[in-house]
Amino acid sequence: MSDKPISQLVIKRLPIYYRYLGELSEKGIERISSKELAQRMGGTASQIRQDLNNFGEFGQQGYGYNVDYLRSEIGKILGIDREQTIIIIGTGNLGQALANYDFGSVGFKLIGLFDVNPRLYNLVINGVEILPVDSLPEFIAANKVDVATLAVPRSRAKEMAKELEDLGIRAIWNFALTELDVSDRVSVSNMHLDDGLMTLSYNYRQNQDK
Template identity: 55%
Template sequence: MYEKEISLAVIKRLPRYYRYLGELLENDVVRISSKELSEKMQVTASQIRQDLNNFGGFGQQGYGYNVEYLFTEIGKILGLDRKYNVIIIGAGNLGQALANYTDFERRGFLIKGIFDVNPRLEGISIRGNEIRMMETLEDFVKNNSVHIAALTIPKAKAPQVAADLVSWGVKAIWNFAPTDLNLPKDIMVENVHLAESLMRLSYNLKAREEQEREENQ
C-alpha cells in the first residue's frame, strides 16, 4: 500500500495550526473557514486546505471546519492522543527549565527522570523528580519505557551520550546541544539550536541596517 510521503514543510506547520485551533476552541468558536483561519494566521487559505488534505478531508463544503473536531484530529496526527515518557539529561539551567515547564505535561509529555553528573545536584527535587546521577542512567533506560530523551548537556558530551541512549533503546532525541548528533536514520532527532536562532536575528538586524544606509544615500 503506497502512501505519499508528507513533506517536512507541512509537518512543521501542523503544530501552529494546532495552537490556533486550540485558541479558537478556548474562545468557544465552533466553526471556521479556511479563509478566516488564513487571515488570522497570515497564510493562504489554499495552503491550509492543501496541508489538511494530506491527511484527509476534515471539512464540509459550504460550512468550513468544525473547530473542535479539527483540533482533535490534528492532535491525533501529531501523536498527542497518547502519553510520552521523557527524561532530561543535564540538570543545568536549561534542563531545569524544561523540567519545570508544565505546558509539556498538559500535552502528554511526562518527565520521568532528570540526570546529571554533578553530585551536588543529587536528590534535589524538581516538581517531584529527584535529580539522579548519570551512573544510573543505563539502568533507568533499560528498566523504564523512555520515549524521548532531552539533551541539555555540553556539546562535547552530547554525541557520546546520544549514542549510548540509542544503544539502550531510546528512539527519539530532543537535542539542545549545539552540535549535530549523526545517529542511525531510524532515530528521530529534533534540534533546538538557540545560538543559530539568535544569529538569524543578528543577520536580519544587520541586513536592515545596510538597507537603511543605502536608502539614505
C-alpha cells in the same frame, strides 16, 4: 491518506495549527474557515487546505473547520493523543527550565532527570528527582522512555547521543548546540536556540535596510 511520505515542512506547520486552534478554542470560537485561519496565522487559505488534505478531509465546504475536532485530529496525527514518556539529561539552567515545562499539555509525562553533578542528586523538580547520569542504563531498562531530552554541554552531546541509541532510545530532543551522529533509526529534533537568533538577525537587518 496517501502512502506518500508527508513533507517535513507540512509536519512542522502542524504544531502551529495545533497551538493556534487551542487559542481559538480558549476564546470560545467553535468554527473557522481556512481563509480566516490563513489571515490570522499568515499564509494562504489554499496552503492550509492542502496541508490538511494530506491527512484526510477535515473541513466542510461553506462551513469551515470545527476548531476542537480539527485540533484533536491534528493531535492524533502528531501522536500526542497518547501519553508518551520523556526524560531530561543535563539539569543546568536550561534543563531545569525544561523540567518545569507543562509536558502534559502536549501529551508527555516527565519521568526522569539526570545529571553528572552530585550536588544536584535528589533535588526534585516538577515532582521528579534528579538521578546520577550513570544510572541511565538501569533506568531505561526498567522504564519505557519514548523521548530523551539532551540539555548537556556541547562537548558531551555526541557521545551521550550514541550511548542513548545503544540503550535503545529512538527519539532525541536535542538542545546541545551541535549536530548528533546517530543512525537513522533515531528521530532527532534539533533545538538550536541560536539558529533562531541568527535568522532573526538576518531578517531584522533586511527590514532595517528597507
